Amino acid sequence: MTTPETTRVEPDDPSSTQTTVEELRPLYRQMLAIRRMEEAAAKAYSQGKIGGFLHLIIGQEAVCVGAIAALEENDYVVATYREHGHAYAKGVSSRAIMAELYGKKTGLVRGLGGSMHLFSKEHNFLGGYGIVGGHVPIAAGAAFAAKYRGDGRVTECFFGEGASTIGGFAEGLALAGLWKLPVVFICENNQYSMGTPLYRSLAVEDVSLRALAHGMARDRFDGDDVIKVKRRIAEAIDRARTTSEPTLVEVVTYRFRGHSMSDPGLYRTKEEVEEWRRRDPLNRERARLVELGMAEADIEALEADVKAEIEDAVRFAEESPAADEYAKYVTKESAS
Amino acid sequence: MTTPETTRVEPDDPSSTQTTVEELRPLYRQMLAIRRMEEAAAKAYSQGKIGGFLHLIIGQEAVCVGAIAALEENDYVVATYREHGHAYAKGVSSRAIMAELYGKKTGLVRGLGGSMHLFSKEHNFLGGYGIVGGHVPIAAGAAFAAKYRGDGRVTECFFGEGASTIGGFAEGLALAGLWKLPVVFICENNQYSMGTPLYRSLAVEDVSLRALAHGMARDRFDGDDVIKVKRRIAEAIDRARTTSEPTLVEVVTYRFRGHSMSDPGLYRTKEEVEEWRRRDPLNRERARLVELGMAEADIEALEADVKAEIEDAVRFAEESPAADEYAKYVTKESAS
């Protein structure tokens, strides 16, 4: 019996998270834009301008931004219903996202999908999915296609720790392991699945261990530091791209808000949330930019720019015409 | 991060498989009866007296017989479509099984279920199931009920190594691990899933490793020796009964015949099959009985008795009236 090899799991070399203003600046900008975009969405939601479920990623921005920064443009991303940040990080405009949340014709998916179902072919963003676990095999499928074609593309698949008990995840993982598909499974372990804390949903609070049974590489680390996320995920991406081997990566993080806008989050103590808010990755990266020598004025300019971008996105959404077509998008007319 | 404890995995103390005629004799009788019963069924199948799918367990008898011998009467067994042996070992008569295969009114389930769906309430045999993996949560459910009631019953759940990739297995395992259900998951690794050898269906050829991610005890060993199977499974049963903890046990074995009667088994070499036939657990246990001092005449008497039992079972099946009721058994009339 062989015990499968595993990759490094905590801690890592501190020098590996060294960075520069050039590298950090655009990542900070993305994180901030996602934060502001979601705050604006929350506001619009409470004004009744956005409906349905709205799942905010506020507090977890470093994960999607760091992970997607390590990708190339042609690479694929597959995500859950909590995917505004992922779509933005992959290049989708805040205008298109906000208009979608408003259910407008100019929305990313014409007002048909809403918050949970952002898709962008242009950006190789293969969607936000609402059924927990169901998108994991889809990500394996995109990776399968990349290997089939030999085009070198890598797929990142995001999901929560709550998804790790469902069959779709298990099967996607097993097949990717067996067929050595170039995919990076990224578990955003935000420690809650709706109102359920880790210890009530997992016998072992380490999702990355699932890799063992599939001889799959794994990694596990804290997700506060966007550079660290980028570096560590880059290793997995490199493994996928060069040896076509999948990796299961678990990133520990925390969502500041409720599961969705309709969840008051009563299952967590104020202290716990405060503790995590003190570790806010946005503050951290802002401080780091200062440390690295970026002028306060430049940072403020960047922040003003983000503010303007999001205000524009909201205005665009507000002013856009209502969604008006749906019957056209049920089946595609075949050419042949 | 803690690495979960695991139980002993190969090899074990040779003294642990010492036995006596008293212990071995009934086990050998069961193994032989299962073999003869299935041979008779195969004959009847080729005569067109039995239809549908017929999955024989010939070659694997030591596993179900040893594992079920370690149970108490009140304990539950849940199995697959390859379950004639399990039903017999749990106490179901060869008459009832054979008549069921013949689709007769006197069959165990009135001719409604056939080979793949044997059930016996009297024997706490909770069924043979045809959808791979689907019965694993059912076994967890029987164990859940035992724990709910605190009645101390243990459930054994049998499945093939091919089932280890499917979601139903993963979910059943995860829930049993999380809720500490008194169940023993027994993977009969016969090295083939239909025509697919292990290495084409599993990234890591050790199914017991799945336990790691759930902090679950595990075990893994060869299944030729019925006493060894009994002893090792008894440890898991004891764990379930005393601490209400599940175990994932993998028993390596081999089926001598095709996947079902309609499978010629062309995917294996003659040599491979011959090699395993030489290790036939029936021959092994017969020789051991001789070694332990059982008189050849007594063994022959036992064998004649088995022969007579199976001949009687076949006659019973042949002479029984055709199945005649089905509409009654769709929904149960509620008393309330």
Place this chain on the structure above:
Amino acid sequence: MSVISYREALNQAMREEMERDASVFIMGEEVGHYNGAYKVTQGLLQRFSERRVIDAPIAEMGFAGIGVGAAMVGLRPIIEFMTFNFSLVAIDQIVNNAAKIFQMSGGQFNVPIVFRGPGGPAVQVGSQHSQALESLYANVPGLKVVMPATAVDAKGLLKTAIRDDNPVVFIEGETLYNTTWEVPDPAAGDFVIPFGKSDVKRAGKDVTLIAWSKMVWTCLDAAKALAADGIEAEVVDVRSLRPLDVDGLAASVAKTGRCVIVEVGWPVAGFGAEVAYQVQRACMDALDAPIERVTSDDVPMPYAKNLEDEVQPQVKDVVAAVRRVLYLD
């Protein structure tokens, strides 16, 4: 009698049956500590403890199957799907196990289990979360399929479902939880509603509107609008799709001579087609006009509110169908 909400009625039904029978337990995502995603199980954990109100991880196939296994050996599980959209990952347990075990076992093991939770389109949750899946389950022998439209039906039918010795698919209206209705007080004694009986929610002589779940309310509104034009519609609530009360539906149509079937599901092979077939056969000679069906459009549900409304049957659509069967336009 008290006027209570649909949510409260369901809660009472479970609470009473759990008091009555120690073998009843509830399992599902967020049913305990969170008191239910839609607060239907509010307070039950507190009353019955973690032993009987069990928060499950996200593993519908797993916990639905645990319910089936537990039911086989005599417990009476209530399995909550957070919504029925998620039942699709567990449908194998429902269709291949729960529905068939009584038959496969030759009548030895029955499976007294309730699969319940909200179904049908909610509001702006998109196509994966907005589906009426009753037609799938109603097709399957071995299952019973029940869909209450009001608080009183919710209570009486859920109690019957929990006591039933067979698997029951109990689909609640995701948008009905806050609706209210008069319900007998618990003190007034045991209150149950048998399966297989439709219910006339509004009497009328000119046309029969047949509906279930949320569409009963749409039909009641339509009836009100029609009454303004002097048309008296009878609204019959199917309540139980399987078994179906063909006699009850036919009696109404025999009286009115006209029939409109309204469902929020998709048109093709929707359950309404079955109702139409049964009513057509039973009322061949009584029908003064072809049966009309009103359904959602044949599309996955869009997110935008205006489109969502366009897709689903509205009062005006029902009114228009009634006018067609009355040859008024």
Place this chain on the structure above:
Amino acid sequence: MSVISYREALNQAMREEMERDASVFIMGEEVGHYNGAYKVTQGLLQRFSERRVIDAPIAEMGFAGIGVGAAMVGLRPIIEFMTFNFSLVAIDQIVNNAAKIFQMSGGQFNVPIVFRGPGGPAVQVGSQHSQALESLYANVPGLKVVMPATAVDAKGLLKTAIRDDNPVVFIEGETLYNTTWEVPDPAAGDFVIPFGKSDVKRAGKDVTLIAWSKMVWTCLDAAKALAADGIEAEVVDVRSLRPLDVDGLAASVAKTGRCVIVEVGWPVAGFGAEVAYQVQRACMDALDAPIERVTSDDVPMPYAKNLEDEVQPQVKDVVAAVRRVLYLD
């Protein structure tokens, strides 16, 4: 033209399409080295290698989802279910992903995928392995559902399915693989059959028998038996359930004035109810008798051969229904 088997026709269709388009691949259990559980993929591994003919472990939800993902980025997967009974563990991928992604993505990502394999009752394999599940899939917008009865339809429709830009649920008759029919030779040029067209398999003037898959054969046999009594039945093969050729079916019924719909599925909310509803509406004035449906009994399939035959529609049941609509008894 050559007379070939249904199995061979399917094999030819896949082979030709794989030759034609390098983005087509086949994935499923035992499709490669074993040449298919029903030998439908015989020889394809040898011809196209493990890259394009992929043996999958038992993980239907997984490999169906892999197909969906691969289709989204431009490949054309053929996903084989060993039987459609096993599609229930993958139905979430079909209903919630394949069917909805084109819509959810606002038309950006279409999903050109074929889910194929045998469906409907086989012989003595028991209730979990003997089900006609087409009614479930036919309910769902975004899917196309096709069920060939003969070798020629199998070939022409499967080629169309593979070229279709949308998800197609292609259900083969588990007992039809050895049946034969005349099929155009590959050398004679590209041969496809469009979806949404029913086919008159036998012309007749007295009554229309509507069926699909295995029941087309039962109807042809019934027609023969009826002919002996001077009754000329027209047998119309639905072929494509979604989209449904209402005009074609109605044209036949308009001519004969009588209609019997035969399906091997369960009666309640079976697809036949939809066909009945559509034909009824289209032929209201032409019908000389109520439409009859012949279905399997409303039970899970028993194992014993004699019971299995009792449960399923037989020639005598079809003949009896025809005699009823002709008011002959």
